[in-house]
Amino acid sequence: MANNRGVIYMGAGTVEVQSIDFPKLVMPNGKKCEHGVIVKIICTNICGSDQHMVRGRTTAPTGMVLGHEITGEVIEAGRDVEFIHVGDLVSVPFNVACGRCRTCKEQQTGICLNVNPGRAGGAYGYVDMGDWIGGQAEYVMVPYADFNLLKFPNKERAMEKILDLTCLTDILPTGYHGAVTAGVRPGSTVYIAGAGPVGLAAAASAQLLGAAVVIVGDMNEERLAHARSFGCETIDLNENGSLADKVAQILGVPEVDSAVDCVGFEAKGHGENSDTEAPASVLNAAMEITRAGGSIGIPGLYVTADPGAKDDAAKKGALSIRFGLGWAKSHSFHTGQTPVMKYNRQLMMAILYDKIQIAKAVNVAVITLDDAPKAYADFDSGVSKKFVIDPHGILKTK
Numbered sequence: 001m002a003n004n005r006g007v008i009y010m011g012a013g014t015v016e017v018q019s020i021d022f023p024k025l026v027m028p029n030g031k032k033c034e035h036g037v038i039v040k041i042i043c044t045n046i047c048g049s050d051q052h053m054v055r056g057r058t059t060a061p062t063g064m065v066l067g068h069e070i071t072g073e074v075i076e077a078g079r080d081v082e083f084i085h086v087g088d089l090v091s092v093p094f095n096v097a098c099g100r101c102r103t104c105k106e107q108q109t110g111i112c113l114n115v116n117p118g119r120a121g122g123a124y125g126y127v128d129m130g131d132w133i134g135g136q137a138e139y140v141m142v143p144y145a146d147f148n149l150l151k152f153p154n155k156e157r158a159m160e161k162i163l164d165l166t167c168l169t170d171i172l173p174t175g176y177h178g179a180v181t182a183g184v185r186p187g188s189t190v191y192i193a194g195a196g197p198v199g200l201a202a203a204a205s206a207q208l209l210g211a212a213v214v215i216v217g218d219m220n221e222e223r224l225a226h227a228r229s230f231g232c233e234t235i236d237l238n239e240n241g242s243l244a245d246k247v248a249q250i251l252g253v254p255e256v257d258s259a260v261d262c263v264g265f266e267a268k269g270h271g272e273n274s275d276t277e278a279p280a281s282v283l284n285a286a287m288e289i290t291r292a293g294g295s296i297g298i299p300g301l302y303v304t305a306d307p308g309a310k311d312d313a314a315k316k317g318a319l320s321i322r323f324g325l326g327w328a329k330s331h332s333f334h335t336g337q338t339p340v341m342k343y344n345r346q347l348m349m350a351i352l353y354d355k356i357q358i359a360k361a362v363n364v365a366v367i368t369l370d371d372a373p374k375a376y377a378d379f380d381s382g383v384s385k386k387f388v389i390d391p392h393g394i395l396k397t398k
Helices: 048-054 155-160 162-169 171-181 197-208 221-229 243-251 281-289 323-328 344-352 358-362 369-381
Strands: 005-011 014-019 037-045 069-077 089-092 139-142 189-193 213-218 233-236 256-261 290-297 332-334 364-367 386-389
Touching: 005 369, 014 369, 037 089, 037 162, 048 369, 069 139, 069 162, 089 155, 089 162, 155 162, 162 171, 162 344, 162 358, 162 364, 162 386, 171 197, 171 256, 171 290, 171 344, 171 358, 189 197, 189 281, 197 213, 197 221, 197 256, 197 358, 213 221, 213 243, 221 233, 233 243, 243 281, 256 281, 281 290, 281 323, 358 364, 364 369, 369 386
Parallel strands: 189 213, 189 256, 213 233, 256 290, 290 332, 364 386
Antiparallel strands: 005 014, 037 069, 037 139, 037 386, 069 089
8 A cells, every 4th residue: 555645734833744544435424435536646735725724713623634726647546437547637626526416517516515514515625624635645535536527638738737737726716716706807907905826816817807907905015026027016005095096096096897805814904904904804995996886706715713813703704894885886796615617627728728827927836745834834924936735756847
């Protein structure tokens, strides 16, 4: 039996690389999983959503194997798998989905009804998402393989683009989903809240969709500089003054057509309040600057329980949102996990045919599995990088 190692959440602020069980074709409930495959992981990424858990801002249990952004090679397939074969190079959507339930059939794979007994929606290595083993590891089991997996049509060509294609598991579809649900179209003006990897992916997606101006707001100058490197306008939210005035300095008017919240529940205030946690600040600011009749995409994570929140309401996921403002302006809001399968095939084609350079946009940095704990600390400090783990040393020459 081959060995396996993974990144383990050990409690607030701590992760370790440890030996873990080699995956078997078995479901979390112990039933045989003949519709699943075992994947040798080629690359697996650190996500901002992982960071929320590692900061202790969720109810994640210690001992959890982290990681939901997985790309790899199939090395074993269950007897019921028909269309995915050993040797295939595949992208694994972070959503675990059955393909059989009502929501899956409606392309809402982020809220599959059958893969998580606790609530709708499942994911690998994530709190409250169904006890699926995470993929920041050397090997992982993927269920419902024929439905879930996106096979790359040409293995050699895919490996040439692997640092871009690794973003198909979550970050690129998530950014794209945020832009699409915000109504971004050719000629749009767009405000992206947050210049972390998801925000940068949303900015690149808005450009792909034909936006005329993409404005990115953040408090981290390194991240803002990276956004400017591929054509975005930027706003430093450390500076005093209203966000609407800052938008007007760029566009000549104090509003945008669309806004995308890529920050989520750990948001902070702006200007003199930029060091103060204010979980509703991004949503309220988005309503302020989005034009009447505009839309707001919200791929940023909001949780039902935040044990690290500063007030009792936020600990229960209750935020002081100016909903009346959004109602008065007839805004549309779109929340929830991204249904990756709704977008990943066309985004794969955009990558393969050089319509988007997402690895450059999010500043991919390849690391070893053993480097993961340091990468988590670096990510938490605000470096402008998207860390991609290379557990088998396959990408070191890429």
